[in-house]
Amino acid sequence: MGEKLRITLGAVSRPLESLKIKTGDWGAEYPVVIEENCKACGDCVVYCPDLCIELVETGEVDEKGRKKKVAKVNYDYCKGCGTCSVVCRHDAIKMEIKEIYKG
Amino acid sequence: MSENMRLFGSGHGACPGCGLPIAVKSVLEATGPCFVANSTGCLEIISSQYGKSAWGVPYIHSVFENAAAVAAGIEAALKALGRKDEGPVVVFAGDGATADIGIGCLSGMFDRGHDVLYVCLDNEAYQNTGNQQSGLTPPGSSTTTTPAGKVLPGKVKAKKDMPAIALAHKARYVATASVAFPRDITRKVKRALEFEGPKYIQIHSVCVTGWGIDGKQAIPVARLAVETALYPLIEFEDGQLVRVRKIKDRKPVEEYLKPQRRFRHLFKHPKGKEVIAELQRVADENAKKFGLDA
Amino acid sequence: MMKVVRGFYAVAYSVKLCRPDVICAYPITPQSEIVENIAQMYANGELGNCEYITAESEFGAASILVGASAAGARTYTATCSQGLILMSEVLWNAAGMRLPIVLTIANRSLSAPLSIWNDHQDSMAMRDAGIIQMYVENNQEVHDMMPQAFKIAENHKVLLPMMVCMDGYKLTHAYEPVDLLSQELVDEFLPPYDPPVKMTTKEPYTFGSYATPASYMEFRVAVYNAMERARKVIEDVYKEWAEISGRDWGGNIVAENCEDADVCVMAMGSLVGLVREVVKELRDEGKKVGFIKIRTFRPFPADEIAKAVDNAEKVIVFERSLSMGSDAPVTLDVKSAIHKKAIDVYSPVVGLGGRDVPQNLVKSIIEEVMENKVEPGTYFRGLKDYEEVIV
Numbered sequence: 001m002g003e004k005l006r007i008t009l010g011a012v013s014r015p016l017e018s019l020k021i022k023t024g025d026w027g028a029e030y031p032v033v034i035e036e037n038c039k040a041c042g043d044c045v046v047y048c049p050d051l052c053i054e055l056v057e058t059g060e061v062d063e064k065g066r067k068k069k070v071a072k073v074n075y076d077y078c079k080g081c082g083t084c085s086v087v088c089r090h091d092a093i094k095m096e097i098k099e100i101y102k103g
Numbered sequence: 104m105s106e107n108m109r110l111f112g113s114g115h116g117a118c119p120g121c122g123l124p125i126a127v128k129s130v131l132e133a134t135g136p137c138f139v140a141n142s143t144g145c146l147e148i149i150s151s152q153y154g155k156s157a158w159g160v161p162y163i164h165s166v167f168e169n170a171a172a173v174a175a176g177i178e179a180a181l182k183a184l185g186r187k188d189e190g191p192v193v194v195f196a197g198d199g200a201t202a203d204i205g206i207g208c209l210s211g212m213f214d215r216g217h218d219v220l221y222v223c224l225d226n227e228a229y230q231n232t233g234n235q236q237s238g239l240t241p242p243g244s245s246t247t248t249t250p251a252g253k254v255l256p257g258k259v260k261a262k263k264d265m266p267a268i269a270l271a272h273k274a275r276y277v278a279t280a281s282v283a284f285p286r287d288i289t290r291k292v293k294r295a296l297e298f299e300g301p302k303y304i305q306i307h308s309v310c311v312t313g314w315g316i317d318g319k320q321a322i323p324v325a326r327l328a329v330e331t332a333l334y335p336l337i338e339f340e341d342g343q344l345v346r347v348r349k350i351k352d353r354k355p356v357e358e359y360l361k362p363q364r365r366f367r368h369l370f371k372h373p374k375g376k377e378v379i380a381e382l383q384r385v386a387d388e389n390a391k392k393f394g395l396d397a
Numbered sequence: 398m399m400k401v402v403r404g405f406y407a408v409a410y411s412v413k414l415c416r417p418d419v420i421c422a423y424p425i426t427p428q429s430e431i432v433e434n435i436a437q438m439y440a441n442g443e444l445g446n447c448e449y450i451t452a453e454s455e456f457g458a459a460s461i462l463v464g465a466s467a468a469g470a471r472t473y474t475a476t477c478s479q480g481l482i483l484m485s486e487v488l489w490n491a492a493g494m495r496l497p498i499v500l501t502i503a504n505r506s507l508s509a510p511l512s513i514w515n516d517h518q519d520s521m522a523m524r525d526a527g528i529i530q531m532y533v534e535n536n537q538e539v540h541d542m543m544p545q546a547f548k549i550a551e552n553h554k555v556l557l558p559m560m561v562c563m564d565g566y567k568l569t570h571a572y573e574p575v576d577l578l579s580q581e582l583v584d585e586f587l588p589p590y591d592p593p594v595k596m597t598t599k600e601p602y603t604f605g606s607y608a609t610p611a612s613y614m615e616f617r618v619a620v621y622n623a624m625e626r627a628r629k630v631i632e633d634v635y636k637e638w639a640e641i642s643g644r645d646w647g648g649n650i651v652a653e654n655c656e657d658a659d660v661c662v663m664a665m666g667s668l669v670g671l672v673r674e675v676v677k678e679l680r681d682e683g684k685k686v687g688f689i690k691i692r693t694f695r696p697f698p699a700d701e702i703a704k705a706v707d708n709a710e711k712v713i714v715f716e717r718s719l720s721m722g723s724d725a726p727v728t729l730d731v732k733s734a735i736h737k738k739a740i741d742v743y744s745p746v747v748g749l750g751g752r753d754v755p756q757n758l759v760k761s762i763i764e765e766v767m768e769n770k771v772e773p774g775t776y777f778r779g780l781k782d783y784e785e786v787i788v
């Protein structure tokens with residue numbers, strides 16, 4: 001006997017269950033952040049349609065003593081659309097072809 | 104998890120480069136926790152499959168043409184139950200759901216003055232079902248129900264002027280926005296929420312498949328719609344035009360049309376020149392009417 | 398408090414006592430006076446915190462109530478005829494979403510041709526939507542039914558929309574003495590709506606998800622099963638009402654004199670009074686006739702009916718609607734309920750579009766069956782001889 005299918009009243013769904021769908025394998029390309037170029041402007045964060053870029057602290061501090069941040073991609077969800085690389089005004093994101101699509 | 108992701112999450116099913124999630128997260132950035140009523144359509148399909156919801160806010164989808172009414176009902180219930188402080192009520196509806204099949208419910212919601220923010224996600228056709236034309240499809244666009252043929256150059260009629268229709272209903276705040284400028288969307292939503300009553304924001308949202316562009320072109324193409332004045336970014340408060348996005352060195356409409364498969368035929372079709380001239384005339388008129396040229 | 402009131406007021410007053418949170422409607426003849434009376438109560442500040450909304454259409458009205466109900470409100474509307482079928486897309490949706498919206502239907506025919514007069518074609522068109530349907534025989538019954546409808550629909554074992562059907566004009570506009578309920582009694586009987594799940598920013602659930610073939614079927618069967626569970630809930634609520642109000646309207650059906658009857662006659666709605674009277678008359682003449690009032694139509698009380706007609710040879714179902722291409726709707730259900738028994742089913746269709754159904758017609762219909770002057774099946778009575786021409 002298989003497990004019982006759990007259905008809810010009127011097909012009500014729980015919040016944010018999409019997070020279990022890892023869309024990271026969708027694209028042929030993936031973005032690489034060139035950390036030394038990144039100005040932590042947050043543009044890529046605002047544009048990424050898959051909500052998978054965050055600004056994270058590098059652990060370093062800048063000249064003014066502020067904690068340095070850089071863009072960091074969550075590859076679990078990145079669909080490789082390239083939007084982040086297009087909107088970045090500081091040439092800090094480069095798209096690369098995934099190994100399996102090479103050749 | 105970022106703050107953004109608590110209201111709308113990764114793992115949704117939008118095509119790579121889709122504009123809709125950019126629009127949605129930019130709106131939610133301004134609203135915070137809110138009530139969402141969504142029409143049937145692209146956004147609904149990519150975000151509300153049973154057991155895979157991408158929503159972190161209370162969300163409801165009923166049918167295609169009634170999101171404005173459903174939102175009105177939520178607002179009425181929150182009022183009656185003394186729960187209005189839980190958050191604003193927001194509609195996300197596509198262009199077809201807004202300008203075609205759902206315009207009756209939208210008109211009713213405006214007319215009765217519900218405290219609802221209505222966001223039309225305008226990707227200019229029924230994209231979820233494969234690019235069928237809607238009232239907001241621009242002229243010259245080749246869709247599956249207005250295909251370019253030997254005689255016809257794609258859609259013939261003009262794009263319906265929904266902001267004017269919203270204004271005619273005396274919606275308190277009416278604006279257009281674009282996924283090319285997400286921070287502008289957030290600012291406009293914040294402003295809209297300062298008004299009690301019905302508010303309408305129409306967001307130009309790229310559809311990579313329907314428009315026939317690559318994911319990487321999504322934002323540049325959306326930007327070109329604004330920079331050619333084909334999609335003027337305008338803002339009305341209580342009927343008065345209060346702000347516009349100025350354009351430096353307005354570009355000819357061809358620059359916007361060329362990269363998109365839906366317009367490609369215009370450059371070789373016997374009626375193509377005529378249609379392009381008409382689109383240029385629309386852009387010129389927009390620039391003049393709203394004072395877009397910087 | 399006994400008062401002579403019109404049907405629409407009996408409904409409006411009872412709805413008010415149920416303390417709905419959101420009422421939304423669009424006027425349509427002959428339902429209009431129901432919502433007009435509610436609008437007056439709202440204008441007078443008599444509805445408490447209730448929001449009363451006039452929608453831009455019945456479609457909008459039903460949609461507004463979907464939002465309101467999902468947000469946790471007790472919701473009510475009234476409609477009929479074109480209005481009801483305009484609502485139908487949303488009502489199917491509401492049933493699937495398990496939203497206990499309560500409706501009064503002022504039964505009216507469907508177009509074309511346009512007719513504002515009474516029959517049951519409108520509510521019958523909603524037969525398969527997942528909406529509980531019950532039919533009243535008079536204005537006291539509809540007055541009593543409104544609190545019961547909320548209690549049934551909102552029961553956690555059920556959570557389905559419910560329609561209380563009353564015949565347009567025949568009941569909505571009739572003056573009848575009605576013992577008006579007190580607020581205390583209704584408050585004692587009907588607790589506030591306690592939705593098991595609702596739209597709130599505190600627990601941000603997604604309502605109206607779509608289902609793939611992997612689960613769609615289970616969701617639809619769950620609606621079917623909720624309707625099955627409603628049978629018992631309805632019986633219990635009807636009983637509780639009889640105790641608390643002192644008026645016992647019976648269960649899903651009311652069977653009278655059926656035990657020894659050769660012929661059982663069934664009717665729904667305002668025709669009940671007349672048919673019951675004729676059956677009584679025939680009884681007094683020594684004829685073995687029984688009568689069944691069908692109160693609940695969905696879920697269909699098949700077992701009750703099968704039991705009630707157990708000793709009968711013939712069954713007559715007075716039909717107030719049609720199913721083009723098949724037997725009329727109530728007949729189909731009756732036939733299915735008694736399919737194992739050797740009972741002939743007669744389906745006289747009467748009174749479409751407000752056509753008068755006089756007492757002597759009812760009597761002759763029953764008598765011709767008893768005297769074997771008519772074949773079993775669907776036929777029309779009170780119909781004029783007609784000839785169809787192009788123009």
Ligand code: SF4
Nearest residue numbers: 038039041042044088
């Ligand atoms: S847009 Fe470029 S510079 Fe800005 S945060 Fe992203 S990667 Fe860094």
Ligand code: SF4
Nearest residue numbers: 048078079081082084
């Ligand atoms: S490639 Fe697309 S999905 Fe991936 S991080 Fe960049 S914008 Fe997001």
